[in-house]
Amino acid sequence: MVKVAIAGGSGQVAREVIDALLAADKHEITILSRNEPSSKCVISPGLHWRVVDYNDKNALAVALRGTHTLLSFVQPLSETGYQSQKNLIDASIVAQVTRFAPSEWGAAGTVNMPWWVVKEQIRQYLKKVNENGRVLEYTLFQPGLFLDYLASPYQTAKYVAPLDTTFDFQNRRAFVVDGHADAVMTFTTAADLAAVVARAVGYNDGEWSEVSGIRGNRVTVSRVIEIGERVRGSSFAIDKVKLEDLEAGSLQTSWTMEKPKKHQAVSDEEAVALFKTVTIGMLLSSVKGAWDVSDEVNQLFPDYKFEEIETFLARAWGGKP
Template sequence: MPRVAIAGGSSASLGRAIVSSILLSPIKSHWEISILSRGDRKPLWLRALDPHGLRTRMEVVDYRDVSSIKAVLASSHTLISVTSVTDGSQVQVETNLLKAAVQAGCVRFAPSQWGFGPKGWENMHHFRSIGQPIWEECVRYKGEIECAKFNMGAFMNYIGLGAVTNPSASDLTELESIQRLQEGGGYIAGEDEVVQGLQRQGDLEDGSGAFLLGMRNAIATLPCRDDGQLPRVTFTTVKDVGRFVAASLDLVKWEENMTMVGETVNLGDLLRHAEEITGFDFKVEIRSREADEERLRQLPPNDVLGQLFTQFRLAFGRDAQDEGILEPVVNRLCPDIKPMGIREYMEGCWRAAKAT
C-alpha cells in the first residue's frame, strides 16, 4: 500500500479533516497514513476512527532536524504539511520537510500554505513573508519532487464560530467522547461539528471569535469594493478541504495550484441567508478599504491576528480572481466530491445553535 505522511496530522482542524477523509472514504482507500508530530499522544478522534492503529501510525519527529524527518519518510509516497508554527520558525520547518522528502525519495510534497489563491500569496504581506521563501525552495527542487499548493479561500467555519455556545464535549467522559466521535465520523455533534477544529480567532466586536458574520449575535462586519458594492468570496469548510485532499491522492499528477471551492458567494447574499435562516435583522458595519488600511496602520506590530483578519478583509474587498475568488481546480479533477454550500452550512449551524 502507498503511504502518505501528514506533518501536523494530529491537529483538530486540517489534520483531522484529511486523515478522517482518507480513513472514511466511500471508495475503499488503499493509502496508509503516517502522522508526523512532536509527540506520540493520539488525539481522541484518531483513537475513535482507528482504535487499533491498522491504517495509521504516529511518528515522533524533530522538525528542526532534517535527518529526524527523513527517517520516518522512507516508505512515503506523498508528504502533506498542515503544520502551524507560531515561534517564527515556520519557513525553516517547511524547508526541512521539503529537504527530508527529497532525500527520502518522496514523489510529492504539499507545503503548509492553506488559504487564498496564488495572487493572495503575492498581495498579502503575512502570507508573502512566509509562503514566498517556502515556495522558492520548492521551485529549486523542481525535477526532484512534485510540489503543489492547496488553496481553498476562506474557511466557511469562521462564520459558524460562536453560534453554538456550549462546547459539546465539555461534560463527556473520554469513553463517551470516543463513542460520539465514532458516531460522527471523527466529529462530535454540536459545536465540534460546526467549528471543525478552528479556533476562536476572528475579530468581530462581539468577541465570538467569528469572522465577517456572527449568527448568534446577529452581527456582521463586511468589506466593500472601492465602488461601494459588496464583493464575492470563496468559502470551503474544513471537512471538505480534507475530502478534496484525500481524493487528490489518487490523481496521477498534481497541478501547481490545487485550488478547491466550496462555494463562491456575494457577501450580500451571505448576509441575506443569515437573516432568513435566523430571523434576525443583523447589525451590519460596511468597512471601506480606507477604514481597514487605517486600522492596519494603528494596530500594534504584535497584534498578528488583528493584522491578519484586517488583511483578509482588504483582500476580499479587491474582489479579485485567484485572490479571494478561486477557480475550482480540484473540483474538476475530483468530480465525485460534492462540497457543502454556504446556505447548507449556515442552516446546520443554526440548527445546532438552537439545540443549545
C-alpha cells in the same frame, strides 16, 4: 495503496484529513510529530506515529524513506521562520518522496496577511526547487475559508474548532469594506476539504497541478449577508469600513470581539490584538481577490458534490437563539 506521511498530524485540519484517509482504507499513514501521542490519542489500525525533529534534515529523510505523499500541516503561526517546512522539502527530495503538499489550507493569496508570510516563503522555495526541472511534485491545496467558521461559536466540524471572522452570525452583524460588498470569497466545509484531499491522495491518473483550488462555494460578501439574514430571521447590522483606513492599519468599527474565538496556536494574550490584525487583513485581502480560489479540484472530481452554503447555514443555525 501508497504510504502517506502527515507532518503536524495532531492539528485540527490534519485530523480531519487523516480520518478521511483512514475511511478510504487504501493507504498506510504515518503521523510525524515533535511529541509523543497524548493519552487521548487513539492510534487506529493502519496509522503509525513517529516523533521527529524538524531541525534535523538527515533524520527527516530517514523518517520519510518509502513515503509516496507528504502532507504538511505544520502551523505557520507557530513558526518564527520557514525552516521546518524547508527542511521537510529538502528531506523529501533526498528520500525521493513523490508528492508534497505544503501547509496551505486557506486562501489563494497572502496579500495583507502577515500571519501567513511563511506560506509565501514556502511557495517561493518550491518554485526555486523546481526552477531547472521538476524535482518534487507538489500542490497547494486552497479551500478558501472554512464554512464552519460562519457557525461560530458552535462547532460543526469534527475537529476544526470555531473561529470568529468578519461575519458574526450569532449577533447578526458584519464588517464590510465600503463600496466592496461585491468582493468574492470561497467557503468550503472542513468535511468537504478532507474528502477531496483524500481523493487527491489516491489520484493516480496524472500529476498534481501546482495549485489545487477547492471551490466549495464562491459567493460575494453581500450574498453571505443575504443568506445570513434569511437563516437568522432578521437584518444584520453592517459596519462599513473605509479602504484607506484599513490600509493605514485602522479598524474603525462600532464593535469588536472582547474574547474572540482563536486558533489553538494563539495565546489568550495575543488573541485580541491578532483578531484586529486578522480582521484588517481579511477585509483587505478579500477586496484584492485573495479568497477567490480556483477550482482545479472541482474539475478533477466533477462528480463530488460540495455542501452548499445556504443548506449548511440553515442547518447550523436552525433553532439557535
